[in-house]
Amino acid sequence: DASFKSMNARMVALADVVRSDPDISAVGMTGGQNTVNTGNFFIALRPKEEGRTATADEIIARLRPKLAKVEGANLFLQAGQDINVGGRLSRTQYQYTLTDANLAELNDWAPRVLERFRQLPQLADVASDQQNSAAAAMLTIDRARASSFGITPALIDATIYDAIGQRQVAQYFTQINSYHVVLEATPQLQDDPRLFDKLYLTSPITGEQVPLSSFVKIDTNRTAYLSIGHQGQFPAVTISFNLAQGASLGDAVEAINKALAGMGRP
Numbered sequence: 001d002a003s004f005k006s007m008n009a010r011m012v013a014l015a016d017v018v019r020s021d022p023d024i025s026a027v028g029m030t031g032g033q034n035t036v037n038t039g040n041f042f043i044a045l046r047p048k049e050e051g052r053t054a055t056a057d058e059i060i061a062r063l064r065p066k067l068a069k070v071e072g073a074n075l076f077l078q079a080g081q082d083i084n085v086g087g088r089l090s091r092t093q094y095q096y097t098l099t100d101a102n103l104a105e106l107n108d109w110a111p112r113v114l115e116r117f118r119q120l121p122q123l124a125d126v127a128s129d130q131q132n133s134a135a136a137a138m139l140t141i142d143r144a145r146a147s148s149f150g151i152t153p154a155l156i157d158a159t160i161y162d163a164i165g166q167r168q169v170a171q172y173f174t175q176i177n178s179y180h181v182v183l184e185a186t187p188q189l190q191d192d193p194r195l196f197d198k199l200y201l202t203s204p205i206t207g208e209q210v211p212l213s214s215f216v217k218i219d220t221n222r223t224a225y226l227s228i229g230h231q232g233q234f235p236a237v238t239i240s241f242n243l244a245q246g247a248s249l250g251d252a253v254e255a256i257n258k259a260l261a262g263m264g265r266p
Contacts, residue, residue: 002072003191004036010073011039017066018043018075023052023059035131035226041075056080061245064125076125078242090240091127094249096256097238099231100266107132109265110237116263117239122247122255129229130237136224137193145215150205156216159201164190193220 002010008031015027018041025046031039045059046052054062056079067075076091088095098113100106110130118126139160141153161167163185170181189195199212229236243252 002037004031005187007031007037007039007073010070011041013070014067014073014075015041017070018063020066021059021063022046023054037131037134037226041077043077057245060242074127076127076240076242078125088238090129090238092125092240092242094242094252095238095240097231097236099234099236101234103228103235105266106235106237110239112263113260113265114239116259117241117256120252120255120259122244122252123241124244125242126239127241128237128239129227131226132228133223134226135220136222137196138219138222139196140217140219142215142217149201149203149210149215151201151203151210151215155201156212159199159212160196163195163199193218 011029011031015029018024018027023046024043026044028042029039045056060077060079063077067077078093081093084093088097096113096117098106098110100109107130110128114126114128114130117123139156141156143153146152146156162183165184167183168180169183172179172181184190185195189198196216196218197211197213200209201212202208203210229238241252243249
């Protein structure tokens with residue numbers, strides 16, 4: 001449930017670790033492509049003609065413990081391939097997809113399978129694209145009380161958007177550039193669930209300021225989906241992995257089948 005702003009700082013920290021390796025020549029990164037709490041790295045290795053002796057897999061192996069020390073983010077690395085196995089974009093090279101028409105059952109079993117895969121010595125860098133526990137807030141409007149002040153749900157929605165939606169309210173021009181004027185609450189307030197207690201609306205009837213909390217109940221003890229993957233028409237969770245050193249894909253498939261057979265999954 002990290003924000004784009006916090007992800008940016010964490011990605012910079014990860015990039016600094018990667019750049020510190022002597023066999024890395026360049027690092028590029030992009031963020032927020034699928035969800036705001038994800039990003040992609042593109043890493044170029046020094047040519048062997050310039051003295052690089054380590055393979056891509058060896059560089060990944062020595063970066064892994066260093067990257068694990070960066071708090072709040074995980075970076076999964078895989079060597080570029082001429083031919084990829086599977087058509088999904090995943091965090092690591094190989095994929096195993098779970099599907100279920102029952103979303104609740106899928107949410108229950110996907111973490112179990114993920115944990116079981118992490119115990120297999122043939123697999124490394126096991127990751128999942130399941131994102132169903134983002135922080136969320138549920139606002140319930142007391143419409144009768146709000147209407148007594150002449151306040152509509154549309155006005156409430158607009159006020160909240162003014163605070164956290166980065167509304168563009170103006171644009172001004174100079175001789176060489178143009179600038180957008182953005183209305184928003186301070187960054188400290190945007191990260192604080194108590195922000196809603198500090199918002200006020202102007203009553204069209206009385207002209208006085210009315211606190212949002214007087215007619216809106218806010219529940220912050222909730223979670224929400226950032227995304228739901230699909231396989232065809234059904235909800236799906238993809239678990240991806242790299243191969244452990246010395247393991248073949250056949251070894252991994254055999255280990256996965258044995259592990260799943262003993263779990264009694266539906």
